[in-house]
Amino acid sequence: MSVPILEVVDLHAAYGRIEVLRGVDLAVPKGAVMALLGPNGAGKSTLVKVICGQKAATSGDIHLAGVHLKGAGSDDLARVGLCTIPEGRSVFPNLTVEENLVLMSYAGVSRGAILDTAYSYFPRLHERRNQLAGTMSGGEQQMLAMSRALASDPALLLLDELSMGLAPLIVEELYETVARIAESGVSILCIEQFARTALKVSDYAAVMSGGRIVATGEPGEILDTMADVILGGAA
Ligand SMILES: Nc1ncnc2c1ncn2[C@@H]1O[C@H](COP(=O)(O)OP(=O)(O)OP(=O)(O)O)[C@@H](O)[C@H]1O
Numbered sequence: 001m002s003v004p005i006l007e008v009v010d011l012h013a014a015y016g017r018i019e020v021l022r023g024v025d026l027a028v029p030k031g032a033v034m035a036l037l038g039p040n041g042a043g044k045s046t047l048v049k050v051i052c053g054q055k056a057a058t059s060g061d062i063h064l065a066g067v068h069l070k071g072a073g074s075d076d077l078a079r080v081g082l083c084t085i086p087e088g089r090s091v092f093p094n095l096t097v098e099e100n101l102v103l104m105s106y107a108g109v110s111r112g113a114i115l116d117t118a119y120s121y122f123p124r125l126h127e128r129r130n131q132l133a134g135t136m137s138g139g140e141q142q143m144l145a146m147s148r149a150l151a152s153d154p155a156l157l158l159l160d161e162l163s164m165g166l167a168p169l170i171v172e173e174l175y176e177t178v179a180r181i182a183e184s185g186v187s188i189l190c191i192e193q194f195a196r197t198a199l200k201v202s203d204y205a206a207v208m209s210g211g212r213i214v215a216t217g218e219p220g221e222i223l224d225t226m227a228d229v230i231l232g233g234a235a
Contacts, residue, residue, distance in 0.1 A: 004063075005030040005156050005187040006051070011060030013050050020046045022211035024060070028156065028204075033178065033188045035198040035219070037230040038208035044191045047208070048160050052084050053077055065155055081155030085145045085162070093134025097125050100133050100144055104151035118147035121177050139170035146174070150181065157181070159190040163197070175201045195230040199223060205230075 004027035013021040020043045028034045036044050049055040051062055051069070062069040064082055091100050101118050105111045119126040122143040128136060133144055142162060149157055159178070163171040171194060179201040182188050192198035199205055199219040207215040207226045215226050222230065 003030050004028055005065055006189065007061075007063040008047070008051070009061040009063075011047070011050060011062065012058045013046055013055060014058055015046075019058075020211050021050065021057070021060075024208075024211070024213055026206055026213050026216070028187055028189050030065075031182070031185060031187055032203040033182045033190065033201055035195070035202040035205040036189060036191045036208060037195050037198070037205055037222070037226075038214075039229060039232050042208040043211040044208050045160060048084065048158055048189075048191060051158065052082065081153070082158070083149045083152050083154035083156070084158040085142075085149050085160065091133040091141050091144050091148070094132060096130050096132055097136070097144055098129040101125075101147060101151065104148050109151055109153060114147075114151040117150055118144075121150070121180065122147060137170075139166050139174065142166065142170075142174060143177075146177070146181075150186075154186055156187045156189065159188065159192075161191055161193065163192060163194050168194075168197075171197055196223075 006026070006028040008024050008026040011021050011024040012019060024047055036047070038044055046055065050057050069077065069082070092103070095103070098115070101114050102111045104114055124140060125143055125147060128140065133141060136144070162174055175197055178188060178190065190198055199222065202219050204216065205219050205222040206213050207222060207229055209229055215222060
């Protein structure tokens with residue numbers, strides 16, 4: 001593996017007295033797509049929340065491009081290039097597609113550059129640029145959420161259940177775009193219940209179970225050795 005963009009070391013976190021992250025060690029190589037897989041309740045979403053500063057860790061360390069992140073505020077995280085699309089997406093339903101996008105120009109990137117990037121990855125957003133975001137399909141809203149995230153020119157994109165509530169065909173299409181985004185140099189960590197779909201576009205996979213990373217490796221290797229753990233639900 002090349003130099004990690006994200007490094008998580010012996011991370012612990014709890015809800016009340018129940019420890020949910022029990023010593024997570026994870027390295028996401030720079031420029032790679034890594035799938036984070038594992039059964040329900042393994043702690044995947046909690047790990048993302050701690051990385052994004054939405055939940056405090058009890059102990060351990062997180063580094064992004066060598067910068068210590070633990071306890072950093074959302075502005076600090078954006079400055080070092082961490083961007084997340086939370087489970088459930090995040091678009092303004094009463095604004096049009098284009099208004100949702102240009103709102104991101106506060107991040108210092110020009111309005112034109114934001115629109116060019118969004119429409120080149122997702123031509124459908126261009127066709128629907130004047131439509132209210134709340135009236136678009138789930139897949140189109142996910143495209144918009146991804147475009148909004150790309151507007152901040154992230155070093156690492158965290159995707160939590162991109163496929164939530166979407167039909168398999170649109171999920172395939174979104175993951176093809178994830179692969180193209182990665183080719184542009186953005187590192188990506190994606191949590192996904194459709195393990196096979198995520199593995200198709202991933203360079204590496206990590207498997208989480210019981211609050212720990214129990215395996216990491218290349219997709220084929222993980223499918224061969226961890227199928228019972230990662231294909232327990234949807235495939
Ligand atoms: N706000 C909360 N309060 C108490 N317990 C929680 C809370 N959020 C999550 N948990 C518990 O923490 C454990 C890990 O949950 P988490 O959502 O991180 O797992 P996950 O691997 O993302 O699962 P899923 O794939 O089902 O989303 C579970 O046992 C869950 O019930």
